Amino acid sequence: MGIPYSYSFRNLWTRRLTTVLTASGMGLVVFVFAATLMLTEGLQKTLVQTGSPDNVVLLRKSSNSEVQSAVERDQAALLESQPEVAVGEDGEPLLAKELVVLINLKKRVTDTPSNVIIRGITPASLKLRPAVRLKEGRMPRPGSAEVVTGESVARRFKGCGLGETLRFAMRDWRVVGVFDAGATGFSSEIWGDRDQMMQAFRRPVYSSIIFRLRDTTSFDAYKVRVEGDPRLTVEAKRETRYYLDQSEAMAKFLRILGMVLTIVFSIGAVIGATITMYAAVANRVTEIGTLRALGFQRKSILSAFIIESLLLGLCGGILGIFAASFMQLITISTMNWASFSELAFSFTLNFGIIWKSLLFSVVMGLVGGALPAFRASRMKIVEALRAT
Amino acid sequence: MEQATEPIVRIRNLSKSYRRGTQIIPVLSGISFDIARGEFVALMGPSGSGKSTLLNLIAGIDSADEGEIEIGGVEITRLGESDLARWRAVSVGFIFQFYNLIPVLTAFENVELPLLLTHLNRRERREHVEAVLNVVGLADRMDHYPSQLSGGQQQRVAIARAIVTDPEILVADEPTGDLDRASAEEILQLMDRLVHEFGKTVIMVTHDPRAAEKAHLVRHLEKGELSVT
Structure with missing residues (x-):
């Protein structure tokens, strides 16, 4: 067994002001990330629901x-x-x-x-x-x-x-x-x-x-026949497909915009987490030395600090999703690039987005905590104990 | 004190030096001595005499340049890093000058820490922790955090943590260095009890002559060389 999880958790709780500030920074990024996904989801849902598969x-x-x-x-x-x-x-x-x-x-x-x-x-x-x-x-x-x-x-x-x-x-x-x-x-x-x-x-x-359609399965055969008919110059699409295609350009634009914003912001948030975790390690050098002297292995120290950083990221993720959930109350309108007309839709939150956002926040925590945790685990016991 | 039993600590030709920039500073030069089981040894000497380094080497948290240390039949100078950590977990109890309790854990959890490295289950761990907290007289404070305890009480928790795995040797680095006279006296009496009642071997670095008085044997270190008083 390693160092108990409560150790990591309580350390975050002990310095809760720093924890909240760092988590807020990460939460902001998760908010942008989730909001973009919600926007894309809302747009596609609106356009796709417009069509009916029959x-x-x-x-x-x-x-x-x-x-x-x-x-x-x-x-x-x-x-x-x-x-x-x-x-x-x-x-x-x-x-x-x-x-x-x-x-x-x-x-x-x-x-x-x-x-x-x-x-x-x-x-x-x-x-x-x-x-x-x-x-x-x-x-x-x-x-x-x-x-x-x-x-x-x-x-x-x-x-x-x-x-x-x-x-x-x-x-x-x-x-x-x-x-x-x-x-x-x-x-x-x-x-x-x-x-x-x-x-x-x-x-x-x-x-x-x-x-x-009289029979919804007859679409493929119908499409081939009608589009091949020399008297006709039409193209047949299922209504759902038609609206999905319309949403594609906009969704792609939103996705790229969202990714760019998220990546830029996340670098900042990760650096913030790294600084926080470095400070946490620096404040607990003696503790680290003591734990190692008691017989805890390097990898136990590594995982204790990684867990602390993951928890920090998770807090940010929860904050971000909490804030983003309020975006569901907002209806926005934008240009539907396929028809050049106004289209109104709402931010839509679903479990896929929650899951992705939490995963994203945890990954930020992991990346931010990796270097400090590694440093903590590499300390020499005698030097760490002398830091008192 | 008669040394009827096998020595628990055997040290042979132990040398250690530090590098500071390009300078090499010898700290211990070819020390050899034994410590018998159940003995209370005080290491004294001026600052920089190498007594703390010697203690760290015996405790397996520092590595020697040359020589051998055998403790309870294990030659720890030959162990790799993770084997050494495993060995420390079962064989050494640490008592520090500044107690070194983990501030976010309660007295109970601090004492339980070394047991997390054993195969004991939750119930067995609880029994062990309660037993040692009784020995140090702090069973009623087990849910307190270190910041809620006095210095003397914190040191007693640290001693409970040091003995909870029933190690062969206890190493103490200035255990009374941060305590007032009354608390220091309590701690020394407790250590004395550990030796006499529980048969522990204690190796203590100290500046405090009163602490040294409790020891059976005082060894003086001067410029990396040993002398017996």
């Missing part, structure tokens, strides 16, 4: 998003009659030929303009997105200049609240309802009647086609 999005080939895509009416008619398209209770195909346009709206608080997605919908659009529920007001009547807004848009953009009026495409549009789309990208969209919108925006073609 739905297929059809876009013009090589379009990365609905905004860039265009699907001709004759192609749309052909795609509507494919056998893979599920049929609803009313006998109509569960397929929506939609229009997606970006418009510029001013934010309520800052008055700065930002892009918002306008989606021209058909009755099937709602059936394809069961997550979307009307929260206030009603749905727009077909053939009228009425729109419903996503909760996040309604809250954050001027003229988007219930009863307000928006002006775009040279017409006034009355907001007759607000819908709740949970934590999905639809919360950052404005929906209205498709045919009205196509007229107003003078668009002759649809942007995208979304449909429910």
Whole structure:
């Protein structure tokens, strides 16, 4: 048996001010680390939840998003009659030929303009997105200049609240309802009647086609056939895949930014831990000599100080995660780089992130404590005892 | 005092020098002597005479340049570092001038430390610790931290720690050096008891003539050479 863990723990407790200060430094780094992961997680969760695995999005080939895509009416008619398209209770195909346009709206608080997605919908659009529920007001009547807004848009953009009026495409549009789309990208969209919108925006073609698969396993065969059909110029993606691809660029950016920040900060925190542990070793030279004289091996001394440093790192990790957990209360919006529109999402904490953050903090502790612990274990007993 | 038994400590031609820069300073030069089992030996001498170095060598925390030290049949000058640490854990009890208790551990835990290096289980360790704390008369203070004890009490805890593994020899470096007269007297009486009642062999470095009086044998060191008084 080695030196008891309580020895390491109580030494940290004895100099608790130093411990708290050092752990706070490490906690700050863990906070940045966890917050970046939470941001990435929140972004991906929002975009991925937007899609449903049974739905297929059809876009013009090589379009990365609905905004860039265009699907001709004759192609749309052909795609509507494919056998893979599920049929609803009313006998109509569960397929929506939609229009997606970006418009510029001013934010309520800052008055700065930002892009918002306008989606021209058909009755099937709602059936394809069961997550979307009307929260206030009603749905727009077909053939009228009425729109419903996503909760996040309604809250954050001027003229988007219930009863307000928006002006775009040279017409006034009355907001007759607000819908709740949970934590999905639809919360950052404005929906209205498709045919009205196509007229107003003078668009002759649809942007995208979304449909429910009759049998979810038939996707691969469908994709091969449709993409190989010489009459068609579309590309088929599962809706989940489509939104995941959209989140990829942003997630990658956040990940790289987070890693760079974390690495730079962690160097500082590790140096802090090293200084603290060197001071701890220097203050306890006689103790180290005594323990060695009593018969404890070098490796026992090494592990006692390493454990002390690991505990220090762990304290920092817990502090950092504790602070980061409050970030869940914050909703932020950012540019969705794939559609150039605003997307609102929250920091999301999950067990994977907690685990990674704790591991990271413990590794910082290990790296910071290694040199001091090594020095402690290399001391000559006689010299250490003489240091009294 | 008759030396009927085998000597427990045998020292032959022991030499040790320190290097300071380019200078080599001899500390011990070719010392040979025996210590019988159950003896209370005081090492005296002026500062720099090498008495502490000799004690450290006997305790196995320093290494000699030349010569042999055999303790209880083990030639410790031939042991490697980890074997030496294992040997110290079972064969030597240390008593320091400044007690050297671990401040973050209670009296009980301090005394228990050397037992963590044995195969005793928790219950057996507790019994041993309680037994030795009774011997030093501090059973009622076992949950106190060193800072809550007086100097004399701390030294008694340190003595309990030194004897808890029932080692063959006890080495004491100025055990009364930091204590007032009354406490010093208590400590010396306790050490005397350890020799007479428990048959321990004690080797003590001291400047204190009163401490030396308790010893059976006083050995004087002067410039690395030994003389018997």
